[in-house]
Amino acid sequence: MQAVVFDRNGGPEVLEFKDVPEPAPKDGQVLVDVGAIGVNFRDVYEREGHGYGSPPPAVIGVEGAGIIAGTSERVAWIDVPHSYAQRVAADRERLVAIPDGVETEVAAAALLQGITAHYLANDSYPVQRGDWVLVHAGAGGVGRLLIQIAKSLGGRVISTTSTADKARLAREAGADEVLGYEGFAQRAREITGGEGLAAVYDGVGKATFSEGLKAIRPLGRMILYGAASGQPDPLPLQSLAPLGSLYVQRPTIQTYTRTGQLLRERASKVFDLVQERKLDIRVGARYPLREARQAHVDLEARKTTGKILLLP
16 A cells, blocks of 8 residues: 655655555554545654654554445544555544544544644633633634634634735634734733733744733633644743733643543534534645645645645
8 A cells, every 4th residue: 555654754855655565453453444634733743753653664644534444434533643544554442433414524624623622612721701812823724623613602712823815714714803923912912901811722832922921811821732833932930920820731632532432522522513514624725645745845834724634
């Protein structure tokens, strides 16, 4: 079969599309014919060697959707190693059934980012009616979904984007205000009448983290769920006191889906939102599997919006 392999850590150039042996399922595993593969920034971290996924040499990626071989059962997953491939061997416990009415590509696009957005808005900081929250990168995969979920919970959302086109997408997702990145903390303070934000949801990291702390109200929360621009500078905990006794969390999807039951429960809520048309899943780009390298280049250059899919 064909797959995307990295033999060493590095930039997109280390990704190679080539023939590899077909996986052999172990006890408790099934073979899945892959229909669509989700591309995420965690794949970049895996490729670069930042503690995510498999060490090289390996097939990269963890998210996708397809059909269990020899059956008609459609399934999706968020943490099956070696997913940039035509087939994967997956632990049965880590597969989620795709309900009727949800297309396979939509399932692949919705699950990881949808679950992330769901736990951010319901657990990391549970959005309350009337809360002002800030969502960075509002045109991105998680950002668009997080805006929609926060609005469905009664929140008021400020989003940041880097271009006019991305600002339009954030507004279409429901953002009340859309800002550029420069000076966003002061503008957020002004928008909230000086009170500050209940929470900042930050998937950008180094470029936004320190300024974001200045925009949060007393006892508010900084939720750092990613680091697309790099890891933030070290944070002296004492600095949180004069800012208003702030909370800081670094959540991971692994924690919120650490058992099969938790995974299925969270996935079910995301699929319910999709079927109820309360969550609009936008596939921003589709690439053939052999073009995974270009998909990574475009993702890191922020040339895409919404979800990137690879199609075997």
